[in-house]
Amino acid sequence: MQRESVFKIVSRNNKEFAIFFAEFVLPFRRLLPTFAGMKIRLTKEFCFEASHALNNYDGLCRNVHGHSYKLFVTIAGSPNQDCQSPKYGMVMDFGDLKKIVQRRIIEVYDHALVLNKDNNFVSAAKSMNTKLVLTDFQPTCENMLIHFAQIIGSELPEEVELQELKLHETATSFATWSKDDNK
Numbered sequence: 001m002q003r004e005s006v007f008k009i010v011s012r013n014n015k016e017f018a019i020f021f022a023e024f025v026l027p028f029r030r031l032l033p034t035f036a037g038m039k040i041r042l043t044k045e046f047c048f049e050a051s052h053a054l055n056n057y058d059g060l061c062r063n064v065h066g067h068s069y070k071l072f073v074t075i076a077g078s079p080n081q082d083c084q085s086p087k088y089g090m091v092m093d094f095g096d097l098k099k100i101v102q103r104r105i106i107e108v109y110d111h112a113l114v115l116n117k118d119n120n121f122v123s124a125a126k127s128m129n130t131k132l133v134l135t136d137f138q139p140t141c142e143n144m145l146i147h148f149a150q151i152i153g154s155e156l157p158e159e160v161e162l163q164e165l166k167l168h169e170t171a172t173s174f175a176t177w178s179k180d181d182n183k
Helices: 005-014 013-033 096-111 121-125 141-155
Strands: 040-052 063-078 112-116 134-136 163-167 174-178
Touching: 005 040, 040 096, 040 163, 063 096, 063 134, 096 112, 112 121, 121 134, 141 174
Parallel strands: 040 112, 112 134
Antiparallel strands: 040 063, 063 163, 163 174
16 A cells, blocks of 8 residues: 555544554554553642641641642553553543542642641631531641542552652642652
């Protein structure tokens, strides 16, 4: 088949492209570069606004105050090597990662007041009918990261690992959770 006719067939419709792909490309797949077993890290950034107060703290953060949080989620895995898959070449679709973090973290914490369930502000916050997240832990940046790691890690596909989380409370203050530090 001449090169011109191959391109005419490919341009007609997807069915003919599939035939072309199966007959002309797949037999030469062994000649294409292979990335099997290679690990890649992907990072996606998320932003949310939340307030908190630290119970029994001896500084200013004992008062209710807010932050513009930035959460960086890093996952690792091998790119999908199934050339028939719509996710071919991807460790994970960024959109799928976004759905997990959006549903499990952002929708819960964005514009919420985050308090330890034993904090003195709980009854006042409940009476104000405000968005309230009560935790079993002191809602520090560090503890929130541990909690987020448990949540996000449990939602990822089996072949993808949560590698790192970084949570910025301010532009210059952040905490980092790493899989390597938590084996």
